[in-house]
Amino acid sequence: MNFKRCNTKIPLLDDYYEHFNEDTRLKTRHGNVEFITNIKYIHETLNNDFNKKILDIGAGTGAYSIPLSMEGYNVTAVELVKHNLDQIKDKNLNINCILANAIDLQMIDDETYDLVLLFGPIYHLMNNNDKLLAIKEAKRVLKKDGTLFISYYMNDYAVLTYGFIKGNIQESINNNLVDNNFIIQSKEDDLFSFVTLNDINDFNKKLDLKRIKIIASDGASDYIRTPLNKLSDEDYNLYIKYHLLNCERIDLLGASSHLLDIVKKN
DSSP states (O other): OOSSOOSSOOOOHHHHHHHOOHHHHHHSHHHHHHHHHHHHHHHHHHTTOTTOEEEEETOTTTTTHHHHHHTTOEEEEEESOHHHHHHHHHTTOSEEEEEOBTTBOTTSOTTOEEEEEEOSHHHHOOSHHHHHHHHHHHHHTEEEEEEEEEEEEBHHHHIIIIIIITTOHHHHHHTTSBOTTOOBOOOTTOSOOOBOHHHHHHHHHHTTEEEEEEEESSTTTTTTHHHHHHSOHHHHHHHHHHHHHHTTOGGGSTTSSEEEEEEEEO
């Protein structure tokens, strides 16, 4: 996930996800922090109302679709990568699977779902216009009183980790991959795109979305992977408790790897 571009063209999403399993990342200790956090807020929103319909846009191999379906919720999974969608289908669960692009959900009627998850697509859309299209489509299929969860991959996390910690920052600036304000300059053939909190706020303003909460999904966990993996189960559980108590703190948002923005229609 290095923001430094390769000399050769980055593989298409299909190729990438045939070799990278998002479910595996979420089952690591540092990745599990993000999953535990997101699923906590999902459950709070659903409030055990099994009549609510869920749309998981960019469902991957079903990290969220499958457990929510197993709990008894009505889940539809939208995924661009056929390899990923086939893995969901292979589970033989009662999940409606749709092969589609997040920026064009014309096969889905307006105001159909109570909860819409947009957890992956924004990472892979390189320009803000496409990001806005994806969020606009998610908003369109959301019921008037529904809730939209949007996950973002954060600029400052990438600058701090892949720039400074891994020693790529000066080379990246010299190659115009990072500007003088330390904003990553995504290109169309990159695999990942990063945003700032200002970008997120601007998206909400342009699309008339009202924020309910914004959360540092994984907080510091990506920075402390090695010590986190060495914790005893007891201490890891204490870390989760610490994280969940602090993940809504505004002063801790910017450096998180992922932010979860929970919004509604105005």
